[in-house]
Every structure is written in C-alpha cells, then in structure tokens.
Amino acid sequence: MGQNLITEEKVIDAVKDAVAETLSIDKGTINADSSLIQALDAESLDFLDINYRIEQTFGIKMARHFILEHIEEMYGEGSAIDEDGKLTEKAVELLKIRLGEEAPEIKVGTDMDDIPAQLTVQSIANGVRDILNSLPEKCTNCGAQQWTSEDGAKVKCGNCGEPAAYTNGDDLAVEWLKKLNAERKIF
Amino acid sequence: MADAVVITGIGLVSSLGLSLEDTWAALLDGRSGIRPIEGFPAEGFKTKVAAQVSGLDARQLDIPPREDRVVDTHTFMLIKCLRDAFKNSGHDGSAIDRDEVAFFAGMGGVDYRIDDFIPAIKASMDKSGNIDFDKFYSGAFREIHPMWPLAMLNNIAFCQAAIALELRGDNTVLSPHAEAGAQSIYESCMSVAEGLSPAAMAAGVSEKFSPINLAREIIAGTTSANVCKPFASDRDGTVLGEGCAVLSLESLASVSERGMVPMARISGYGEAFSWKEQAAPDAETISRAMRAALDEAGLNSSEVDVLIAHADGTTRGDANEIDAINDVFDGADTNVYSSKGALGHMLAGSPAVDAALAVKMIETGTVPATLNADPLDSGVKFNVVTGGALKKGVKRVMVSATSREGHASALIVEAATDGSPRREAIK
Amino acid sequence: MRAQKRRVVITGHGMISPLGMDSEETFAATSAGQSGIDYIKNFDTTGLPCRIGGEVDEERFKNMDTALPPTEIDVHLSRGARFMRLATLEAVLQARLAGVSNRSRIGFALGSHGENASPEDMRKLLRFYKGEGKWDMDGLIKSGDYPFKNFYLRKPDVATAALSMLFDFAGPNLSIVSACSAGPQAIGEALYMIRDGRADVMVAGGCESQLNFIGFIGFVLITALSEKYDTPQSASRPFDRKRNGFVMSEGAGAVVLEELEHAKRRGAKIIGEVLGYGSSADAYRITDTHPKGLGAIYAMRGAIENAGITADDVDYVSAHGTSTTQNDLGETKAIKEVFGERAKDIPVSSVKSMLGHTIAAAGAIECILAMMGINRSVILPTINYENKDPKCDLDYVPNAARKVEHRIALSNSFGFGGQNACLVVGRYDG
Numbered sequence A: 001m002g003q004n005l006i007t008e009e010k011v012i013d014a015v016k017d018a019v020a021e022t023l024s025i026d027k028g029t030i031n032a033d034s035s036l037i038q039a040l041d042a043e044s045l046d047f048l049d050i051n052y053r054i055e056q057t058f059g060i061k062m063a064r065h066f067i068l069e070h071i072e073e074m075y076g077e078g079s080a081i082d083e084d085g086k087l088t089e090k091a092v093e094l095l096k097i098r099l100g101e102e103a104p105e106i107k108v109g110t111d112m113d114d115i116p117a118q119l120t121v122q123s124i125a126n127g128v129r130d131i132l133n134s135l136p137e138k139c140t141n142c143g144a145q146q147w148t149s150e151d152g153a154k155v156k157c158g159n160c161g162e163p164a165a166y167t168n169g170d171d172l173a174v175e176w177l178k179k180l181n182a183e184r185k186i187f
Numbered sequence B: 001m002a003d004a005v006v007i008t009g010i011g012l013v014s015s016l017g018l019s020l021e022d023t024w025a026a027l028l029d030g031r032s033g034i035r036p037i038e039g040f041p042a043e044g045f046k047t048k049v050a051a052q053v054s055g056l057d058a059r060q061l062d063i064p065p066r067e068d069r070v071v072d073t074h075t076f077m078l079i080k081c082l083r084d085a086f087k088n089s090g091h092d093g094s095a096i097d098r099d100e101v102a103f104f105a106g107m108g109g110v111d112y113r114i115d116d117f118i119p120a121i122k123a124s125m126d127k128s129g130n131i132d133f134d135k136f137y138s139g140a141f142r143e144i145h146p147m148w149p150l151a152m153l154n155n156i157a158f159c160q161a162a163i164a165l166e167l168r169g170d171n172t173v174l175s176p177h178a179e180a181g182a183q184s185i186y187e188s189c190m191s192v193a194e195g196l197s198p199a200a201m202a203a204g205v206s207e208k209f210s211p212i213n214l215a216r217e218i219i220a221g222t223t224s225a226n227v228c229k230p231f232a233s234d235r236d237g238t239v240l241g242e243g244c245a246v247l248s249l250e251s252l253a254s255v256s257e258r259g260m261v262p263m264a265r266i267s268g269y270g271e272a273f274s275w276k277e278q279a280a281p282d283a284e285t286i287s288r289a290m291r292a293a294l295d296e297a298g299l300n301s302s303e304v305d306v307l308i309a310h311a312d313g314t315t316r317g318d319a320n321e322i323d324a325i326n327d328v329f330d331g332a333d334t335n336v337y338s339s340k341g342a343l344g345h346m347l348a349g350s351p352a353v354d355a356a357l358a359v360k361m362i363e364t365g366t367v368p369a370t371l372n373a374d375p376l377d378s379g380v381k382f383n384v385v386t387g388g389a390l391k392k393g394v395k396r397v398m399v400s401a402t403s404r405e406g407h408a409s410a411l412i413v414e415a416a417t418d419g420s421p422r423r424e425a426i427k
Numbered sequence C: 001m002r003a004q005k006r007r008v009v010i011t012g013h014g015m016i017s018p019l020g021m022d023s024e025e026t027f028a029a030t031s032a033g034q035s036g037i038d039y040i041k042n043f044d045t046t047g048l049p050c051r052i053g054g055e056v057d058e059e060r061f062k063n064m065d066t067a068l069p070p071t072e073i074d075v076h077l078s079r080g081a082r083f084m085r086l087a088t089l090e091a092v093l094q095a096r097l098a099g100v101s102n103r104s105r106i107g108f109a110l111g112s113h114g115e116n117a118s119p120e121d122m123r124k125l126l127r128f129y130k131g132e133g134k135w136d137m138d139g140l141i142k143s144g145d146y147p148f149k150n151f152y153l154r155k156p157d158v159a160t161a162a163l164s165m166l167f168d169f170a171g172p173n174l175s176i177v178s179a180c181s182a183g184p185q186a187i188g189e190a191l192y193m194i195r196d197g198r199a200d201v202m203v204a205g206g207c208e209s210q211l212n213f214i215g216f217i218g219f220v221l222i223t224a225l226s227e228k229y230d231t232p233q234s235a236s237r238p239f240d241r242k243r244n245g246f247v248m249s250e251g252a253g254a255v256v257l258e259e260l261e262h263a264k265r266r267g268a269k270i271i272g273e274v275l276g277y278g279s280s281a282d283a284y285r286i287t288d289t290h291p292k293g294l295g296a297i298y299a300m301r302g303a304i305e306n307a308g309i310t311a312d313d314v315d316y317v318s319a320h321g322t323s324t325t326q327n328d329l330g331e332t333k334a335i336k337e338v339f340g341e342r343a344k345d346i347p348v349s350s351v352k353s354m355l356g357h358t359i360a361a362a363g364a365i366e367c368i369l370a371m372m373g374i375n376r377s378v379i380l381p382t383i384n385y386e387n388k389d390p391k392c393d394l395d396y397v398p399n400a401a402r403k404v405e406h407r408i409a410l411s412n413s414f415g416f417g418g419q420n421a422c423l424v425v426g427r428y429d430g
Helices: A008-023 A044-058 A067-075 A089-102 A112-118 A121-132 A169-184 B020-028 B065-070 B073-088 B118-124 B133-137 B148-152 B156-165 B178-193 B211-220 B252-258 B283-297 B315-328 B349-364 C023-031 C058-067 C079-095 C119-127 C137-143 C156-167 C179-195 C213-221 C260-265 C294-306 C325-345 C359-376
Strands: A147-149 A155-157 B005-014 B102-107 B171-174 B199-205 B243-251 B264-273 B306-308 B335-337 B396-402 B407-414 C008-016 C106-111 C129-131 C173-176 C201-208 C251-259 C272-281 C316-318 C408-414 C419-426
Touching: A008 A044, A008 A121, A008 B065, A044 A121, A044 B065, A067 A089, A067 A169, A089 A169, A121 A169, B005 B020, B005 B073, B005 B178, B005 B252, B005 B349, B020 B349, B065 B148, B065 B156, B073 B102, B073 B156, B073 B199, B073 B243, B102 B156, B102 B178, B102 B349, B118 B133, B148 B156, B148 C213, B156 B171, B156 B199, B171 B178, B171 C179, B171 C272, B171 C419, B178 B199, B178 B243, B178 B264, B178 B349, B178 B396, B178 B407, B178 C173, B178 C179, B199 B349, B211 C137, B243 B252, B243 B349, B264 B283, B264 B349, B283 B315, B283 B396, B283 B407, B306 B349, B315 B396, B349 B396, B349 B407, C008 C023, C008 C079, C008 C179, C008 C260, C008 C359, C023 C359, C058 C079, C079 C156, C079 C201, C079 C251, C079 C359, C106 C156, C106 C179, C106 C359, C119 C129, C119 C213, C156 C173, C173 C179, C179 C201, C179 C251, C179 C272, C179 C359, C179 C408, C179 C419, C201 C359, C251 C260, C251 C359, C272 C294, C272 C359, C294 C325, C294 C408, C294 C419, C316 C359, C325 C408, C359 C408, C359 C419
Parallel strands: B102 B171, B102 B199, B306 B335, B306 B396, C106 C173, C106 C201, C316 C408
Antiparallel strands: A147 A155, B005 B243, B005 B264, B171 C173, B199 B243, B264 B407, B396 B407, C008 C251, C008 C272, C201 C251, C272 C419, C408 C419
16 A cells, blocks of 8 residues: 555665765666675675665664574574574575575575675665555554655655654564564474 | 974965965965854854865865765865875875874864754654653664764774875874874874884864854853954954864984975974963963973073964963063063964964974064054063064974963974984983 | 883772772672673663663762862863772872872873763753754853853863862873773873873873763664673673674773882882883774774784884783674784784683773773783683684683783774774883
C-alpha cells in the first residue's frame, strides 16, 4: 500500500546521491553493483555519513549493526563466526539469501573482516527497501490509512501530518532472521 | 637556545591578505582589517566589528569535499599556511623526510556549531515546545550528523593539516591563547636544536570567529564596540581577529647545506605566569618573561630594535604591559609596534603572525605604524611607531604575547647572519 | 638525540579513577583484575545504544572535593579539573613539593579538553538563538538565566591556570589538547622542559570527564563505543576477538617530574625515572588508524631512541588497547614491527580493560600504574580476555596479574585524529 509511494528508482537514486555526496564523486560513476570499499574507496566514517544522509532523506533509521552480529547474538557465539574469525557454513547460507547474487565472494572460510567489502549500492538499497516496507497499515498517531508523500521520499499521514513510524533497521534484521530460521531451521 | 635555528619559509593569512607579502603591504599602507562583522547578524552584540579572513575555501585548498563537514575556517587557515611555509622553504620536492618533520601548533579553541544541534532539538520537542529527553536519547539524537563530534575535537584541524602534508614527526597541540602560539614556536625550535627533527613547522592559529567566541569575549568585558586602540589613552577594549602563521624552522647548518638563505632566527624565549587576578598577567610577570627572553639571547634591552607588543587595546592589559615595557626598556631606543589595531586579537595566532612581521621588519628595515595608537596613554615612556611607517635598520625584534589567564611570553627574532649563538648549549 | 645531561625522575604521583581515589587504591584494584565499569548513574541513558561507563565514585568524590578549603578559583573548575585537583594534591604531597621555595622553577603541563554544558543550560541557550546564525545576545545577557561559565568550560587553559595558581606553580605552563594523547604529551613536554633547563620540577598529566550528555552523544554518533556486552564489566575487552568498541570513563592522573640532582639535594624520595618520550602523527585519516600502524611505530621507536635504550631493553608494554577492532589490531602489528621476533615474549597488557578509556587522563594514569608495577614487580592484566583473535597473537597477560621483576616499560597512547605519544619509564637504581 504505502510502499508504492516510493519507487525502486527513487531508492537506488537516493542511495547513489548519498554515496556521491559523501565520497564526493561523480554520481555517474556509481553503479548498483559498485562495492563501496573496493570500487569507491569508502572508509568506516563514510558509512556513517552515507547512512545519515539516507536516514534524513527517507525519515528512517538504518541498522547500526551488521547481520552477522545479530546472528551471533540470537543464536550464540560461534554460530556465524568461528574461532578464527571466519564465516561458518550457516552464516554463508544466510548471507547468500540476504545479499543474493551480488555476493559471489562469500563462502565458508571467508574472513569476517572481508565482508564489508561486499557491500554494494544495491545491498544498501535493499536495506532501505526493507525498512520502507515496514510501513504500518495505520498511522500510529491518528489511526488513519492515508499515507502520502510530497517528495516521493518522506512519507507522512495525510490526515494528521505525523511522519511514518517505520521499524528501525536492526529490529527488522532480527525479525527477518527469526522468520527465516522458523522456515528453514538453519540454527 | 643551543644551535642556531632559522626560519626558512613563512605562510600567513590575515584579515588583510592571504599571504605575508599582501598583509605586510597593507600594513605599510596603513590599512585595517577590522570591518563590520560578516557571516552572522551583529545587532544582538555589543561589538559590531571583527578582523575576519575571507577568500579561503575548501576546493581552492584541494580539501576533498568529503571532509567538508569536519573543516572550518581554522582548518583552512592552517592548511593554507602550512602548505605555503613548506613550499616557501623549499621543502616541496627536497630530500627532507616528511615522516620526521615536526609540527607544533597553538590553536584557538573550538566552539559548538549550534546549527548542528537544531535538527535533533526539533525532533525532540514535545507538543508544548519542551525538550523530551526520552525522545532525544531514543533516536532524535541521531539527527545530529555523525561528523559533528569530530568537528568538535580541539585537535582535528591539526590532524587534518598533518594528513594534508603527510607530516609524521614530533608534535603537540597547545591551546587556546597567545601563550600557545609562542610555545609552539619555542617547541619547534627545540625539536630542531636538540636534533630530534630535521625541520619543524610552528603554527599559531586563531579561533574561527563566531557568535560563541564573540560572546565569550564580550562577557569577559574585554571588547570594544568598534575599534582596537593599542596604547591609546581612550582605549576601551580589543577586537577579535582571525589569522594564522606557520614558520618553517630548520638548523642553520642544514639550510646552508641545501643552499637556501635563512630569513631570520629565533634566539630567545621566555615565559612567566601569575594568575593572581584571574586575568591577563600583571606588569611584573610580563617583565619577567621579557627579561628571560633577553637573558637567553644574551641581549640588553637597548640592543632590541623593535618590540612588537601584545597591546590588544584592553584597559588593564595595556596598562600592565606599558608598565613592563617602561621597566624593561628603560633608557632603550627601542621602537614599539602593535599589529592589533589593524589585525585584531588573533589569540594563539597573534605571536606567530607577529613573528612573521618581525621577519619582514628585519628584511626591509621598515616598521609599520601602529593603527589607532592615538592619543597615546600618558604613561607611555617609550617610542610607539605611529603616524607613518618608520625606516630603521632592524636586526633584533622582540615579540610579546600574553593570555587572558595570567600567561606572559616573549620571543626574540634576529637577523639570521648576525654571528653565532651567544649562549652555550644547555648543560 | 636529545641531550641526556639532565635526568628526570618521578618524585610523586596521584590519580582519580573509576577504581580508586588515589594511586594505591587503583593499583590494588587493577592488580586484582577488578573492573570499574558499570551502568552510568550520573545521567539518564535510557534509549541509548551504550549505557555503561567508568564513573568515579560520586559520594567519595563529593566528600573529598568539598573537604578542600573553598577558594575564589573554585568557580572555574570543571569536573575534570576537580579530579585533577585531587590527583595533583596527592602527587604534590607525596613529593613534598611545599618544601621547594623557588616556585618559578616548578611548572605545570596539563592535557585536558574542558567540559560541556548541561542539557538544561543548552536548552536555555537555544531560547536566544533565532536560527541561521541570529542571536539575541543582549537578551541572553540580560536574562541572567544562562550561566556564563558555559562559554569558558571548553577553554583549555582555565584549568591549567586555576590549578597552577592553587598549587603555586609559577614556572612554564602548558595546556595540551591532543585528544587521547593529551595527558602523555603533557608529560613528554614536561620532560623536555626539565631537560632544557627551563624548570627543575614539572607537574604533568591529564584529566577528563566526558561522561555527560553532549560528550557521550558524540562518541555514540561515531559508533566508537561498545554496544554489545553481556555485562558492563565485560564490555572492555582489548585484543579479544569479540571486542566491539571502547568504554568511556573519567578520571585524572598527575605525576611530579623532577631533575635528578634537584631531587637528591632536597632528599626527595625517588619513585622511578622517565627515560624518554616519542610523539608522531599518523597523517592518514581522521578516525581510521594507519593500516600498518606507522604512527604507532614511529612513536614507540622515537621514545626508545630518546630514552637511549634499544628495543631489547623493554620488558613490558602498557598498551593503548582501547578494545576497538582497529586500534588493537594496528597496535599489535606496530609492536611486532618494533620488537621483531621478541614481540611474542614481551608482555603487553591494557589497563583499559579494567578502567575503560579516560581520554586525556588515560596515558597519565597508565604510565603511573606502569611505574608502580615496575617497583612492585607486578605486571597488570588484560581482563575479559576469553576469545583468541588469530590476528592478535601476543602475550596480553590474560586475566590475572603476574609477578615478574622488570625494569623498563613503554606506555602507549594513540589518539583520535592520529596523534600518538609513547613514554618510557624505568626503575631508578641510582
């Protein structure tokens, strides 16, 4: 419903804008499959800035922790990362589902420090899309079902003007893991 | 000081120009950099003027746009001056190992950029306009952009400048007042003199002029509404200025080896401290610092051709300094100058800028007129250069600098080729 | 190499930390592997992703602070400066500095960053801010509502001046603001001042209290703090594979440095010697440390050379060890580079595992503890060391202090922005 207010193009475009502004590079050089660290030379601080810009654009809260950390917290130490800091079989299975085909480098034994290099513009956009899809049916403030957006990015209630109350990225990741594990019983 | 440490290059920016040459020419011309405040509305403030630096921007300085949120005026000034000093001393492309070049800076304080908080405050307000701290903590604080805490660090401009020039040697950052600028020059000299570094960059940087640093001065009761009148009988306060100078320092031996000509040398440093009145130092303290510097350089006060006084136009500050100069320079022919009537008070930047002006005085045998030092305070028993520029052979200049918190320092700048150091190395 | 003619010894030290109100208490607690980290009590952290820190015992601090005779300068003292006052008092009493009559030969070098305004004060300030740089300054001043001291709280030389006046230090006076290296850089500069003959005694160190609204938020925003911990006490886990950020703490450390002959002449008790100091800059990035640990290598090598020793003479390294993924890895690499084959044989521990990170105070506190450790033949542990990180494979003195006679220690501090400091302290044998 409300998810249709923001198009796929808008999401990818906004992520590219955020990356281009943070790294001060030409937007035209950024592709959906560009790896931020490898191809675009981002450092850790840049990720914070990119996320901040996206958050400001859409009025959302991006995840502050990577999916591997959530796995470890929910399913115990060693479930995602073994003693040598390498990915476990189960972690690889999950990551492949989450990051999809853009992550050919992820296999058992991949060092966890190499994972951030796999992050692409598309994977960030996927995270944004997940959050946008968490738009509640009714406005939490007045109960109306009248979502609207003036700029194709920020959603608010057409009745009372309250900004949409999305779930934050970390909570969504936890929900996703629970659901996936209930279906596939990986852990 | 032990071995002769000489200045081989200078970078400088001020409200009168983005180079030492431009600033010097403007000072000789009797121009002032003190102008109506720009950048924010001044109606709410007692003081309507400042000596601000303009014309510096990040792109022009090749600062990558990704750093925009963490840089500000003080960073621009420091990077520009550091680059210029480095280049002017012939270090660009020289054999010098940047990993060993020392870098000391006296930096003005860093204040909050209130605008950065506003989005978070707005997001934390409840319906009646009060701040709901629960809202702030549970998410609204994330409306403050993540680079803000870095912009708040006192040493961030220094680190960015070190990154820009890839300097990895001996370093420290002192703050925030005139003593910090003088100390950074001293530390740089010692790092070279003791063989710790092949060269050292000594920086003095003012604060970025903003509503907050202006408010601080106004509340301290030290500002004038619209003019800075060093040594004048009707002086009523100082005016803040922006500015920066970097001196590139090296041993005389190394400079000669490189075939460069030294500009001047630092031959003495003295400091003293007394916070009895929780304000600027008293006359006795200033005298002590001056005498210590003279002592170290092996000079009598009569051998000092020019004194660049601190003289910031404050009632008490100037009064104390007048007494000190009358005492230390009694009977001497020394001419006295203050840059603050034209350049304002640049805090940690002033001693470095004044040291650079001292170099020009030695080089050209000219002393600019002290702006607004008129009518002279009746207590003044020394020669203040007023009216027009003075032509005089200048071999030795003392620079005096004091802080608001009881600190007095003095540096002696001498012509480079005036014989070997007068004192033995410290035993 | 710097002139070695004047030797500099330690004749007193003092500290305030989350584990003690003087040096002995903190040393005893760290020897026992205790943690000073707990849920923050001094301000409400509900909703924040990190809710822990190393707070100084509030009640004991208040008692000690208010027991001191009030003076006119008290109004200038921030919380951190008050810690420094107590630490300096302990140091000065231990060194019996009251007996030194020529006060202009006693200087003071302090690493600190001042304090932030409280949320209530910020709220008042904002009432007079009209947006887009417009201020109603007259209104602010006339309202009498906004404490003006807030304009000076972040002014770094106020604490230095106030404490110098209180203790009658009339010699060289330095205020250093180099983030996490500020304290040890102050000690290093103090060392140079004495060697240069500008002072016979220098009291030096660092103090910090950023456990407040604004200070804390800053570190949360850049995700530098640990956010995943089973218990507050287990959050600071340097070199452990599960480390995920540092824990912020408050405190102060003061050390009395004195020229050797001066100390001997007045019969001062000599606690140890400061042999050398090295500083460097990473000149790499603002937050990320140099991938090869270049700055750290230069600082350690510089300090060793400055001390007139070789890397083989170092018995122990008190690491910067903040418990961040980056620092601990980079520091490990740097130590291996500096010490070569021997690196695996040198104990390297991080007291921050117990005290957290006291920012400007850290290096000062740690160097004092390293000195005390030398005198008592105790090497302090890195606690919470449970999961080996294959990339951090040195001897981190896991979990329990060790009784080892040793002579020379390095104390590392690698600050935000890339400024580094390394001090060498050694047993004084004459």
